[in-house]
Amino acid sequence: MHFSHFAVALATLAGTAWADFPSSWGPPIGGGSGGSSGGLGANTNGTCNDLNFPGLNCVAPADVDRFVSGYTYLLEFPGGPDFNSTAEDILAANNFTVQSDSIRTLSGLPLGEPAYPSRDVYIATQFVTPALPTVTTIDTFASCNKIAWRWTATGIGSNALPVNGIITFDIDTDNNQIQTVYSEFNTAAFETDLGE
Numbered sequence: 429m430h431f432s433h434f435a436v437a438l439a440t441l442a443g444t445a446w447a448d449f450p451s452s453w454g455p456p457i458g459g460g461s462g463g464s465s466g467g468l469g470a471n472t473n474g475t476c477n478d479l480n481f482p483g484l485n486c487v488a489p490a491d492v493d494r495f496v497s498g499y500t501y502l503l504e505f506p507g508g509p510d511f512n513s514t515a516e517d518i519l520a521a522n523n524f525t526v527q528s529d530s531i532r533t534l535s536g537l538p539l540g541e542p543a544y545p546s547r548d549v550y551i552a553t554q555f556v557t558p559a560l561p562t563v564t565t566i567d568t569f570a571s572c573n574k575i576a577w578r579w580t581a582t583g584i585g586s587n588a589l590p591v592n593g594i595i596t597f598d599i600d601t602d603n604n605q606i607q608t609v610y611s612e613f614n615t616a617a618f619e620t621d622l623g624e
């Protein structure tokens with residue numbers, strides 16, 4: 429139950445640490461789809477109308493879609509032609525982190541620390557991470573400066589079980605980028621799919 433390849437990927441910033449990855453995972457086979465977006469506080473002009481956030485800029489519906497579809501691309505197409513530009517577009521340059529005990533569990537690392545401590549590390553590491561072949565959006569919900577996103581990943585390994593996850597984003601609404609990613613998902617189903 430130890431994901432040495434994840435540990436290697438998290439510990440190294442370049443190279444082909446994924447040679448031991450199951451060949452059945454294969455290349456990406458398709459795009460995510462569906463879902464809805466919107467919610468409290470977001471107008472098309474991005475101005476907050478939520479009484480909880482008076483005067484604060486709020487994420488606009490078009491940007492909710494930009495963040496979710498962009499992050500879906502990063503999961504489905506590591507190393508893809510638009511990977512770096514998408515990451516640099518949607519992720520904050522400064523103080524970006526991914527918080528995920530799920531990722532650290534798969535990596536066999538101690539819990540409670542960032543899975544990715546910066547955007548540069550995210551790009552360098554996720555760039556060489558195996559694709560999640562299909563990430564399908566189930567639903568999204570936006571508050572003023574936070575986004576909640578439920579998704580299902582399929583096509584992993586033996587594809588025995590779908591992997592359901594929830595990601596929330598904290599948004600830097602001044603720069604209109606994702607400041608922090610909180611990502612948790614069904615690591616037991618993930619391990620079953622990989623036969624580990």
Ligand SMILES: *[C@@H]1O[C@H](CO)[C@@H](O)[C@H](O)[C@H]1NC(C)=O
Nearest residue numbers: 470471472473474475476477
């Ligand atoms: C943004 O839209 C809201 C209504 O949706 C309106 O009340 C507000 O004045 C608009 N703000 C700007 C800066 O245009």
Ligand SMILES: *[C@@H]1O[C@H](CO)[C@@H](O)[C@H](O)[C@H]1NC(C)=O
Nearest residue numbers: 520521522523524600603607
């Ligand atoms: C990043 O974090 C540091 C240390 O907390 C802080 O001084 C700096 O202002 C932050 N930068 C941004 C752009 O938020």
Ligand SMILES: *[C@@H]1O[C@H](CO)[C@@H](O)[C@H](O)[C@H]1NC(C)=O
Nearest residue numbers: 442511512548551552553555
């Ligand atoms: C994208 O980032 C990766 C990882 O830092 C790097 O190896 C690669 O050269 C970059 N690609 C482009 C086109 O900049």
